[in-house]
Amino acid sequence: xxxxxxxxxxLDPRLCSGFTLLELMVVLVIIAVAAALxxxxxxxxxxxxxxxxxxxxxxxLRYLEERAVAGKTLxxxxxxxxxxxxxxxxxxxSGDEVPPDDQMLAREILxxxxxxxxxxxxxxxxxxxxxxxxxxxxxxxxxxLTIHLATGTDKxxxxxxxxxxxxxxxxxxxxxxxx
Numbered sequence: 001x002x003x004x005x006x007x008x009x010x011l012d013p014r015l016c017s018g019f020t021l022l023e024l025m026v027v028l029v030i031i032a033v034a035a036a037l038x039x040x041x042x043x044x045x046x047x048x049x050x051x052x053x054x055x056x057x058x059x060x061l062r063y064l065e066e067r068a069v070a071g072k073t074l075x076x077x078x079x080x081x082x083x084x085x086x087x088x089x090x091x092x093x094s095g096d097e098v099p100p101d102d103q104m105l106a107r108e109i110l111x112x113x114x115x116x117x118x119x120x121x122x123x124x125x126x127x128x129x130x131x132x133x134x135x136x137x138x139x140x141x142x143x144x145l146t147i148h149l150a151t152g153t154d155k156x157x158x159x160x161x162x163x164x165x166x167x168x169x170x171x172x173x174x175x176x177x178x179x
Contacts, residue, residue: 046151049111051172054149054157056109057086058168061159063104064088065140065166075100077134079147081127084115091135113151120146120177140166146177 061077068075076097078087086109089097100106110116118128121143134145145161158175161168 046113047155050114050149050151050155050157053109053111053114054159054170057147057149057159058161058170060086060088060105060109061141061145061161061168062166064136065161067102067105068136069138069140069166072138074138075105075136077136079116079119079132079134081116081119081129081132084110086110086116110149114149115151117148117150117156117174119148120144140164144177146175148174150174 064075064077067073074091076089076091078085078089080087088100088105090100091097118126119132120126121132121134123143124132134141141161141163143163145159145163147159147161148156149159150156156174158171158173158177159168160171160175160177
């Protein structure tokens with residue numbers, strides 16, 4: 001009489017090959033952590049951060065001019081080259097400066113790895129250290145304003161705000177502009 005072998009069971013460890021759900025999740029977590037550590041260091045990410053910072057500066061300048069003209073309010077644009085920060089204040093009739101009442105003007109404008117290399121106006125010339133304060137009044141900007149942004153790589157963007165018409169241009173590369 002032949003011995004019948006028992007039917008194979010799904011629970012038989014010799015027949016179960018492959019990965020468990022837990023093992024797959026651990027591998028996915030390891031890959032995600034590695035990608036999160038490597039992605040910010042890629043040149044593409046740095047270049048995109050520079051480009052989006054330049055666009056945010058340009059959009060903020062346009063919006064600031066519109067607000068100043070429409071609201072008949074004097075705003076001050078503080079460009080701190082040493083710390084690479086952009087700050088906006090509203091100047092009161094008393095001469096005091098207060099934060100703007102608009103959240104759009106109070107947000108962070110520059111990316112973390114983006115630096116202001118220099119700022120140029122006909123009145124101040126080229127300034128590459130310290131803080132530059134630009135008044136934007138009821139007529140908008142009165143002088144050409146050029147802001148150069150860069151990252152640790154050799155990439156740069158130029159933001160040119162034209163006087164009296166509210167136009168702001170973003171140019172790839174470092175451009176010297178004059179009127």
